[in-house]
Amino acid sequence: MHAVTVRTNRVSDRQEAAVSDETRSKKAMCAEDLRRRILTQALEPGSYLDETEISEAYQISRPPLREILRQLAGEGYVVLHENRGAQVAPMTHKTMRNFFVAAPMIYAAVSRLAAQHATPAQIMRLKDAQLLFRAAIRDGDAATRALMNERFHAIIGEMADNEYLAPSLRRLLIDHTRIGMTFYSPRNRALAEQRAVAADQHDQFIALIEAGDADASADLAIAHWELSRAEIESFVTPAGMQIPLGRAPGAEPERGAS
Amino acid sequence: MHAVTVRTNRVSDRQEAAVSDETRSKKAMCAEDLRRRILTQALEPGSYLDETEISEAYQISRPPLREILRQLAGEGYVVLHENRGAQVAPMTHKTMRNFFVAAPMIYAAVSRLAAQHATPAQIMRLKDAQLLFRAAIRDGDAATRALMNERFHAIIGEMADNEYLAPSLRRLLIDHTRIGMTFYSPRNRALAEQRAVAADQHDQFIALIEAGDADASADLAIAHWELSRAEIESFVTPAGMQIPLGRAPGAEPERGAS
């Protein structure tokens, strides 16, 4: 209703300095950590979250924690059940099928837009993420690899700069990351080769986005997806579809997180 | 002394029976009403929401209201600003451009899946929504028309039954509905003709979905989109892009004015 008023300089000396972990509120750190634990399956799909336990762990009270859980529900990390609390989003065979339908379309569209709209600053962040991704592969760190891969593709999502596609991409990345954690095995030779190819494709993404080649970026997204799809299917199809995924709420109780 | 042992009769059958206002909690009604007011632009894009005012209006306390606002933020209805409260999601020229990019793709994909997966019960609900939609057009009721159109397409989204595409569709429908409200004018002859065509296309959607014709359903989605796009552009392009939309918080000077 009014023009942008000049702010008092009080705020400046508090906000700046370090944007690192220390300045951030406990609430934000709680949300971020819950996301991380869900993505790495430290919190298993289908498990229920205890409000009291979590709020004490992060030293906040339950009302703000419940706000966080509502937000995480909106982002697709958890599902809320009335009077029964928050459940880590389950992964069923139906969600897998839906994932296979939606992923190539959204990934291709987002990668195309990213090549068209990426800023130099974003490209720098993408390169940083790629360095961390390769380091995690080299160290055989499953969780970090999964998280850095997620960050890489999330940055591409930011580059696309489209608020209508972003929520679907985020939802896809959550489950793609969790699936990647499920099937990770550092010793398997075939998988190691696939990871090497994936890392090379990431470098190609950087080059194509930097060159602004939208068509090639979209094509690469499809190729990148096909690689991942083949890896997933090599686990899912042979042994009769018994995937070690979380259970749906209707199934066994499986109460309790940790 | 707590003389409150008044036991409400078993809540087992609270879900079915009447979906009317009485059974639902005040909290759920508050959320639903806020959504409705945002979709109809009774709450204008960019306007800020007062927690105390709203919580008193719906007779709930602020903590549960804040949970609702977090959820609405996750759904894309509002944007939260730290220490500055919730703002009705603004609509800028950039969001319009992004809308034009994402809408045809998502609409086509969802319509295709809907034709593949729709259940008889869902088709019945779709027909009901269509009746209400036509009634609203006949009565010249802008808000109801917009809401029933939103409901129609939201049901198609449910039919698609894909949790990865659903969030993007929801986000699109929010702004599509708001845009439709903005440009509604019951007297304009050309627009009345467009609405008639749109209503007929809805009937075609029902027929194609009932027949399970995925390809035709996807094609119809594109045609339906083109109709809506032409209507929007007839307002946006001629008079020099001055759209009566809400403003962004930062009031950025809108870089790259096409």
Next chain:
DNA sequence: AAAATACATATTGTCTACAATTAAAATCTG
């Protein structure tokens, strides 16, 4: 008088306590 600062007000963020609902355990009954 203009700008900056200090103050006052209003709004958001959080905590503790309490109420309500649910799930589980114990009891009672056939």
Next chain:
DNA sequence: CAGATTTTAATTGTAGACAATATGTATTTT
């Protein structure tokens, strides 16, 4: 002993009070 019912414990949902932050106004200083 099986099954249903009451009782009990645990967990979620809400309210009201308090703290922190931001905004708007008044005052002071140059």
